[in-house]
Amino acid sequence: MSGNNIKVVCRFRPQNSLENREGGVPIISIDEEGTNVQLKGEATNNFAFDKVFGMNTPQKDVFEYSIKSIVDDVTAGYNGTVFAYGQTGSGKTFTMMGADIDDENTKGIIPRIIEQIFTSINDAPSNLEFTVKVSYMEIYMEKVRDLFNPSADNLAIHEDKTRGVYVKDLCEIYVSNTAEVYLAMKNGSSNRVVAYTNMNAESSRSHSIVVITITQKNLDTGAAKSGKLYLVDLAGSEKVGKTGASGQTLEEAKKINKSLTALGMVINSLTDGKSSHIPYRDSKLTRILQESLGGNSRTTLIINCSPSSYNEAESISTLRFGMRAKSIKNKAKVNADLSPAELKALLKKVKSETITFQTYIAALEGEVSVWRNGKTLAEDKWVSLDKINKGDFNALPPASNFKALSVADDSSRPTTPSVVLEKDEREELLKRENELMDQIAEKETELANREKLLESLKEEMGYYKEQEAAVTKENQQMTSELSELKLQLQKISYESKENAINVDSLKEANQELIVELEELKKNLVEVRLAHKDSTDNEKEKKKAQKLAQIMFKLDPSSEINEKERQIRDSLHKIETEGHGSLSLEELVSLRRDLVDSKILLDQHAKTITDITQEKEILDKRKLELDGRLGKLEKEYEELLDKTIAEEEVSAQKNADMEQTLTNLKSKLEAQYASKKEMQEKEVEDLKTEISTKNDNLHKLTASLSELKDANDQLQLALSDQPMQNQNGDLTEREKELERMRKSMAKELADFETMKKVLMRDLQTRCEKVVELEMSLDETREQYQNVLRASNNKAQQKKMAFLERNLEQLTNVQKQLVEQNSSLKKEVAIAERKLIARNERIQSLETLLQDAQDKLINQNQKFEAQLQAVRERLEQARTQKSQSPMSLNFGRVAKPLRGGGAIVENGENSPTSPSEKREKRNSWIPGFMGSR
Numbered sequence: 001m002s003g004n005n006i007k008v009v010c011r012f013r014p015q016n017s018l019e020n021r022e023g024g025v026p027i028i029s030i031d032e033e034g035t036n037v038q039l040k041g042e043a044t045n046n047f048a049f050d051k052v053f054g055m056n057t058p059q060k061d062v063f064e065y066s067i068k069s070i071v072d073d074v075t076a077g078y079n080g081t082v083f084a085y086g087q088t089g090s091g092k093t094f095t096m097m098g099a100d101i102d103d104e105n106t107k108g109i110i111p112r113i114i115e116q117i118f119t120s121i122n123d124a125p126s127n128l129e130f131t132v133k134v135s136y137m138e139i140y141m142e143k144v145r146d147l148f149n150p151s152a153d154n155l156a157i158h159e160d161k162t163r164g165v166y167v168k169d170l171c172e173i174y175v176s177n178t179a180e181v182y183l184a185m186k187n188g189s190s191n192r193v194v195a196y197t198n199m200n201a202e203s204s205r206s207h208s209i210v211v212i213t214i215t216q217k218n219l220d221t222g223a224a225k226s227g228k229l230y231l232v233d234l235a236g237s238e239k240v241g242k243t244g245a246s247g248q249t250l251e252e253a254k255k256i257n258k259s260l261t262a263l264g265m266v267i268n269s270l271t272d273g274k275s276s277h278i279p280y281r282d283s284k285l286t287r288i289l290q291e292s293l294g295g296n297s298r299t300t301l302i303i304n305c306s307p308s309s310y311n312e313a314e315s316i317s318t319l320r321f322g323m324r325a326k327s328i329k330n331k332a333k334v335n336a337d338l339s340p341a342e343l344k345a346l347l348k349k350v351k352s353e354t355i356t357f358q359t360y361i362a363a364l365e366g367e368v369s370v371w372r373n374g375k376t377l378a379e380d381k382w383v384s385l386d387k388i389n390k391g392d393f394n395a396l397p398p399a400s401n402f403k404a405l406s407v408a409d410d411s412s413r414p415t416t417p418s419v420v421l422e423k424d425e426r427e428e429l430l431k432r433e434n435e436l437m438d439q440i441a442e443k444e445t446e447l448a449n450r451e452k453l454l455e456s457l458k459e460e461m462g463y464y465k466e467q468e469a470a471v472t473k474e475n476q477q478m479t480s481e482l483s484e485l486k487l488q489l490q491k492i493s494y495e496s497k498e499n500a501i502n503v504d505s506l507k508e509a510n511q512e513l514i515v516e517l518e519e520l521k522k523n524l525v526e527v528r529l530a531h532k533d534s535t536d537n538e539k540e541k542k543k544a545q546k547l548a549q550i551m552f553k554l555d556p557s558s559e560i561n562e563k564e565r566q567i568r569d570s571l572h573k574i575e576t577e578g579h580g581s582l583s584l585e586e587l588v589s590l591r592r593d594l595v596d597s598k599i600l601l602d603q604h605a606k607t608i609t610d611i612t613q614e615k616e617i618l619d620k621r622k623l624e625l626d627g628r629l630g631k632l633e634k635e636y637e638e639l640l641d642k643t644i645a646e647e648e649v650s651a652q653k654n655a656d657m658e659q660t661l662t663n664l665k666s667k668l669e670a671q672y673a674s675k676k677e678m679q680e681k682e683v684e685d686l687k688t689e690i691s692t693k694n695d696n697l698h699k700l701t702a703s704l705s706e707l708k709d710a711n712d713q714l715q716l717a718l719s720d721q722p723m724q725n726q727n728g729d730l731t732e733r734e735k736e737l738e739r740m741r742k743s744m745a746k747e748l749a750d751f752e753t754m755k756k757v758l759m760r761d762l763q764t765r766c767e768k769v770v771e772l773e774m775s776l777d778e779t780r781e782q783y784q785n786v787l788r789a790s791n792n793k794a795q796q797k798k799m800a801f802l803e804r805n806l807e808q809l810t811n812v813q814k815q816l817v818e819q820n821s822s823l824k825k826e827v828a829i830a831e832r833k834l835i836a837r838n839e840r841i842q843s844l845e846t847l848l849q850d851a852q853d854k855l856i857n858q859n860q861k862f863e864a865q866l867q868a869v870r871e872r873l874e875q876a877r878t879q880k881s882q883s884p885m886s887l888n889f890g891r892v893a894k895p896l897r898g899g900g901a902i903v904e905n906g907e908n909s910p911t912s913p914s915e916k917r918e919k920r921n922s923w924i925p926g927f928m929g930s931r
């Protein structure tokens with residue numbers, strides 16, 4: 001074991017587009033030897049390294065110079081570490097993995113190392129058998145994640161005296177060629193956490209570590225060596241401001257910076273020469289790289305830098321880190337397993353040492369018993385290891401229980417020396433630490449899971465809270481709306497009640513008005529009846545008067561009576577004075593008169609017949625007129641009743657009442673006008689007829705007067721007739737006279753009868769005329785009454801007042817009806833709204849219930865899923881413990897023989913079958929144990 005410094009090389013990449021854009025310029029200057037670099041920026045800084053690679057150094061050169069030798073060391077049984085350090089985007093991944101592992105020029109040092117390993121194995125002697133295992137992990141957010149098995153994301157770091165520091169349960173794949181390694185690497189790389197930053201589109205957000213374990217066995221001696229190679233691509237050391245990190249990336253940056261700071265602290269402690277404690281346990285990175293930094297490892301640190309002035313500060317810091325790391329001293333040793341011969345020799349040596357120590361202890365115990373017994377012992381007799389080693393037992397104190405031990409006693413079990421006890425304590429402590437690390441890892445995983453769960457539950461909770469808040473808000477809104485609506489409904493129902501009361505009172509008022517109207521009607525009818533009664537009497541009187549007048553005017557009976565009286569007088573004279581008093585002429589004229597009278601009477605009779613006919617016609621017309629009048633009255637009554645009824649029944653029609661009244665009035669006026677006109681015309685006609693009849697009567701009177709004159713003449717003639725003539729013809733004359741007298745008397749009687757009949761008839765006709773006239777007057781009066789009734793100011797006023805009242809009431813009623821209907825409508829709408837709201841509330845409540853149910857279901861589902869995932873995880877773990885890798889090729893150890901031969905199923909194995917079995921058993925459990 002010899003102290004060896006960490007090899008530090010520096011690599012500058014070309015300026016990137018950001019630096020060019022920002023106006024950065026290369027500020028590096030590398031010396032000819034390629035070990036010094038000068039940064040000529042704001043200040044000039046010099047840095048010296050084992051090697052400095054310029055901007056255009058090919059991948060191959062970097063590998064050839066700085067890495068190739070490490071591969072040889074690892075195949076020789078040393079531990080080796082290569083790690084790349086630098087700011088983000090400085091080319092760490094480019095250097096370690098390369099731009100494309102299949103491209104000869106751009107592939108990085110890891111593929112080249114792998115190739116080199118297999119080349120070395122091929123080149124090795126054929127008595128050497130190799131196995132190569134690969135692990136791939138990343139430290140992300142201070143958690144170790146297995147990149148071959150990403151579900152194992154928080155692996156614990158353990159340490160024991162045989163394996164040193166290792167990651168527990170990290171998957172290790174046995175590989176037998178580069179292709180298998182590449183495939184495994186590609187799989188692992190796809191699981192890495194990368195993110196976009198301003199400095200690098202695919203910035204590694206974790207420290208990635210590839211561990212290649214090469215075991216070598218000398219088939220001749222049985223001696224074995226194993227070397228571990230750690231290939232570390234650190235996450236970028238970066239300034240948060242420049243990378244524009246935020247959120248998760250910022251959290252990552254903090255953790256990255258923390259582990260890099262811990263790395264710096266470890267390096268400082270290792271290099272300051274003062275620190276007794278190296279803070280490896282401050283971060284997982286430093287803990288895993290414990291052996292690589294100041295321990296059993298040959299380590300190369302690649303410092304990746306930007307050449308640009310834009311990143312000068314970061315480059316200086318990186319270069320200083322490299323300078324510090326340069327002075328770290330490691331103690332690399334070969335991790336060898338001894339051969340049986342070596343082991344035997346070692347056993348023998350240990351046994352003799354044990355005997356020596358046991359003898360020494362026995363001698364010491366003898367000396368102690370001497371001292372305890374109160375005896376003294378000369379100094380030359382004191383026990384010393386030197387005397388034991390020399391075998392000078394005489395120089396030792398005599399002791400009862402002391403006896404010199406020989407190698408033959410090697411079967412006896414020695415007591416545990418104190419030094420061994422210390423070691424046990426350490427082991428105990430390590431064991432305890434491992435346990436604690438396991439517990440921590442478990443707790444961390446649990447914590448992480450719980451955090452995730454909590455996060456998802458929080459999210460869910462947030463969602464449901466939002467939902468609940470929204471629903472509550474909506475609910476509140478709806479509740480307030482509901483209460484508002486309720487208030488409105490109450491108000492509306494109250495108003496409705498009020499309106500109903502108003503309507504009732506209006507109905508009552510209406511009823512009262514109807515009653516009043518009825519009373520008025522009754523009064524009107526009574527007044528009419530009274531008026532009719534009073535007018536009936538008056539009418540009778542008037543009729544009598546008129547009739548008397550007319551009869552007086554029209555009656556020809558006076559003249560006829562006069563003529564009759566004259567004739568009677570003549571006849572009486574004849575009777576008293578004798579027949580001889582009348583001359584023949586007188587008699588002839590008398591006869592003529594009589595004939596005339598008769599003719600006249602006939603004429604009168606005819607006239608009377610005509611008049612009778614006319615009267616009948618007039619009667620008919622009067623009847624017609626009466627009928628029409630009655631009809632009109634009836635119509636008027638009906639109209640009035642209808643109007644009143646309409647007024648009473650329909651308030652809406654009241655608005656048209658005035659119009660109706662006006663119409664009615666105008667209609668009545670028109671009807672009365674036409675009736676009046678007609679009646680006036682009829683009266684005129686009647687007057688004309690009466691005047692015609694008067695004329696006729698005059699004529700009749702005139703003829704009667706003529707008859708009277710004739711009668712007078714006849715009397716005169718009769719008085720002048722001589723006496724002698726009377727004797728001869730007396731008897732004849734007397735007889736003739738008697739006949740004449742008789743016929744005249746008879747005619748007169750007939751005339752009288754006829755006259756009476758005529759007079760009666762005339763009287764009747766006159767009565768009818770009078771009645772007609774009176775009826776006309778009455779109609780006129782009625783018309784006047786109607787006119788008066790309609791024009792009567794008081795009535796009009798009252799009517800107007802009533803109309804106004806009615807109108808107002810109608811309006812009020814109408815308004816109330818409208819209000820009522822609108823209120824009813826509003827109430828209906830409000831009720832509908834209320835129903836709709838209630839439905840909405842119900843639906844919302846249902847939704848809420850649904851959401852709660854859903855939440856419960858989801859929770860249950862989630863729990864079930866979680867359980868299922870746990871079970872699956874458990875299952876996967878169990879399966880994994882049975883079959884550790886998804887990659888088929890990594891399950892079984894693939895021993896590689898030096899010279900390029902693969903040992904297939906124990907073929908080419910130079911050892912005996914029992915040895916072969918041993919070997920397999922040792923590899924596979926070794927692999928299984930590492931799981």
Ligand SMILES: Nc1ncnc2c1ncn2[C@@H]1O[C@H](COP(=O)(O)OP(=O)(O)OP(=O)(O)O)[C@@H](O)[C@H]1O
Nearest residue numbers: 013014088089090091092093094200203204235236
């Ligand atoms: N030496 C180089 N020559 C050419 N291109 C390079 C070189 N070094 C890096 N690059 C390019 O620079 C970019 C960033 O490189 P890379 O991803 O290796 O940086 P990084 O240090 O790993 O960054 P991070 O820490 O963010 O992961 C890549 O596109 C890469 O191809």
